[in-house]
Amino acid sequence: MAPMLPRIAAEGFAKRSLANSKCPDTGLPLKTWAVKGETIYSPYTGRAYQQGDTGYFGPKARNEEGEISAFGGDPLKYELQSATAQLLLHPGDALARGFLSIPGNLRQQYHFACNNWARFYPYLADEMGEDWKARFHDAVADYEETRRPSDGNREYAPMSHPHDLVGEEGTLLGGNTIEGGTENHKTMWRTSCLVYSQWMPEGAKISGYDLPEAETRVRAFLTEYAERMLQTGNGEYDSQIYYPYSIEGYMNLYDFAKKPEDRALAKFTLDYYFATTALKLVDGHIAGGMKRGYLPKGEPDKMEKLFWGYFDDVSRDMSEAVTTVHQATTRYWPNTIISKIARGEVALPYEARMPRPFYHMDRKNGFQESFYRSNTFGLGNVYMSIVDNPNQQMVWSLMVEGEDDPLGFTGGQPLRLTTSGHSPYTQTLHSKNTLLLLSAPSELDEKQHPEFNISDKRINPWHLPDSAQAREFELANRWKYATEPLQPVSPPAEDELEAFWEQKKYSAASWLLIPKQVELVKETDRQLIWKAPNTWVAVWPIGTDYFMIDASAEAIAKVEDKTW
Incomplete structure (x- = not known):
């Protein structure tokens, strides 16, 4: 350190807080300490003009002394x-x-x-x-x-x-x-x-x-x-x-x-x-x-x-x-026991099972998590009973030791359009080094539909307290969020990738996200095996068909949602 x-x-510092502005003559961007409506002068042509919207972080008001308040x-x-x-x-x-x-x-x-x-x-x-x-x-x-x-x-x-x-x-x-x-x-x-x-x-x-x-x-x-x-x-x-x-x-x-x-x-x-x-x-x-949470990215978080x-x-x-x-x-330092666990300097492999509460810690054992740690990878899963944090919930992931960075695998039905997020169309079951994943619409009968009690003051119905959940909360969540029909998808051509991404929300498919650093070493009709450093990852597709997309960096750059 x-x-x-x-x-x-x-x-x-003193950069993010600046107002966004643009020279009216050249169109070139510039940064100012101006509040909206104030007169500023272009450093390119000297023209006086009024500052427009200052942007998300920019100055919004001044006090009587003329200071930004x-x-x-x-x-x-x-x-x-x-x-x-x-x-x-x-x-x-x-x-x-x-x-x-x-x-x-x-x-x-x-x-x-x-x-x-x-x-x-x-x-x-x-x-x-x-x-x-x-x-x-x-x-x-x-x-x-x-x-x-x-x-x-x-x-x-x-x-x-x-x-x-x-x-x-x-x-x-x-x-x-x-x-x-x-x-x-x-x-x-x-x-x-x-x-x-x-x-x-x-x-x-x-x-x-x-x-x-x-x-x-x-x-x-x-x-x-x-x-x-x-x-x-x-x-x-x-x-x-x-x-x-x-x-x-x-x-x-x-x-x-x-x-x-x-x-x-x-x-x-x-x-x-x-x-x-x-x-x-x-x-x-x-x-x-x-x-x-998310999968590992190009830079450490x-x-x-x-x-x-x-x-x-x-x-x-x-x-x-x-x-x-x-x-x-800081003077804080994790103790020796914590450090040994973090470095894997304990008896491996091991399993762990953790009951997880609702977000506000007002219902215990609302979700059940299982985890398996080997010498070179960790695989874990949370059994999701409600839609609680649909855009950032990492329901399951396999993390493999890499040579240059950690290698993360996850997936499911892509309702939330990101590499994390809980789709209620997907259910998972995990034991040790094996995970079973299935996706399908809910077939609940309308008679099984319990009503939600969601405050109209909420911006969105996530992170609900226990008191706002239906009595049969799992049935209620699957009815509310997982009854829209899913549509079959076909493999896209390279120039169709962007349209494919935009239409994936209600795909009748389970997606598996695979880091590019691993190598596909075996593919048969019913089995695929990837090789990572010191770890083999085997996949058995259960559905009627599967396909793989190996998109170029250029193609991915054109996609608005870069997180897939």
């Missing part, structure tokens, strides 16, 4: 870490100090940003001076969120009430089940709040609450969450996408909590995250089922970088990897 801060700083989107999810690294290396850096003094940046206390501010503040607040601290304290005191940062085109979708750093009583992690944020959002808000409550001066407030009240409330939320993980397992279990952000929040609490019980709570939660994912770790990537930094057991070339400022500066 020693050279990591310079790498993080080199990624830069609001940005769109979630720019400090990305740029605050680089600015922090720069100031840790060069505390007097004028650009970083100025950028982090913009009122519109100070007021960014949504989940991803406060997760970064809670690391910045204990290290660097004193360096920034008393005036800066006073303005930061004011921003934290006034903070409430009426947007949905990080939700793209749903950013300004209606909410029943503003959300804040402290959270709502009587809810899991302080967030209601309709719009209170996903699990990682809530862990970031609450851990940051607990850090602030112990570092900000007497008399300060957090989202309108006095520090002692904020501290007591969020400690209760985080304690209950830890207890539920032991009782039901985690709701956002083994999330390759979002665990890194929750981990960063608990790293903040581990490093900066001033009370031993809070530091112990942080250590327990971090150990839980790493121990449970280490069990399923293959070549730096989580294998088997994930609540929110945040979770892979965390695993590499701690366990250094990956096939990828990580010589140029850039991890987070949290991992680069």
Whole structure:
């Protein structure tokens, strides 16, 4: 981790927050700090013109002093870490100090940003001076969120009430089940709040609450969450996408909590995250089922970088990897037992079976997961009883150790149009090194159709609490989402690939996604075998026919949905 801060700083800042603009004479793009409607001058021709829409992240408003008071989107999810690294290396850096003094940046206390501010503040607040601290304290005191940062085109979708750093009583992690944020959002808000409550001066407030009240409330939320993980397992279990952000929040609490019980709570939660994912770790990537995850991509993701930094057991070339400022500066380290499990330095093969709760941890054993780990691969599956997270759910995957990167296999009926996502047309059954997968429309009789009870306040009917599910929830889900007829498909020609992709949603087919790095070494009418380094993968098609698509990179680049 020693050279990591310079790498993080080199990624830069004060870029994403700029407004998008375009010279009216040349059509050339440019970036500005203008708010919509302000006059700007083209650097190409000198023409004065009005700034149009500033883009997703750009400036949105100014205060009476002419300072930018609001940005769109979630720019400090990305740029605050680089600015922090720069100031840790060069505390007097004028650009970083100025950028982090913009009122519109100070007021960014949504989940991803406060997760970064809670690391910045204990290290660097004193360096920034008393005036800066006073303005930061004011921003934290006034903070409430009426947007949905990080939700793209749903950013300004209606909410029943503003959300804040402290959270709502009587809810899991302080967030209601309709719009209170996903699990990682809530862990970031609450851990940051607990850090602030112990570092900000007497008399300060957090989202309108006095520090002692904020501290007591969020400690209760985080304690209950830890207890539920032991009782039901985690709701956002083994999330390759979002665990890194929750981990960063608990790293903040581990490093900066001033009370031993809070530091112990942080250590327990971090150990839980790493121990449970280490069990399923293959070549730096989580294998088997994930609540929110994808197959390995061309570049390592945040979770892979965390695993590499701690366990250094990956096939990828990580010589140029850039991890987070949290991992680069934390004192937390997974213990020897966790490290041995992660590196496979235990008796292999082994099996594991895990009951999984509904997302809000309000029904235990809602899903059943099985997992098998051999010397060179991991295969795991979750029996899905409801449609809970259809676009990011990794129902099953086979992860194989590669030579240059982890090799991931998965598949199913392609209703969700991505490499993950749960199609209710598909059912799976798994034991050890074998997985059976079948896809078909539901044949439920209308008399078996239980009604859903879905709040009309929801943007979409996912991540429902137990109270919103029908009594016969599995039958209800299969009726609601898996009764549309499926259509036969034929192999596309190379120039038909894009049309084929667009029509695949209701394909009467089960798709198997195969990494290009493996070699097909045997093909008969009823069996196909691929060779990966130290692993053989055999497939027996059950249906009446099968075909393979080996698309070129050029053909795939033309497809709008690049995730298949």
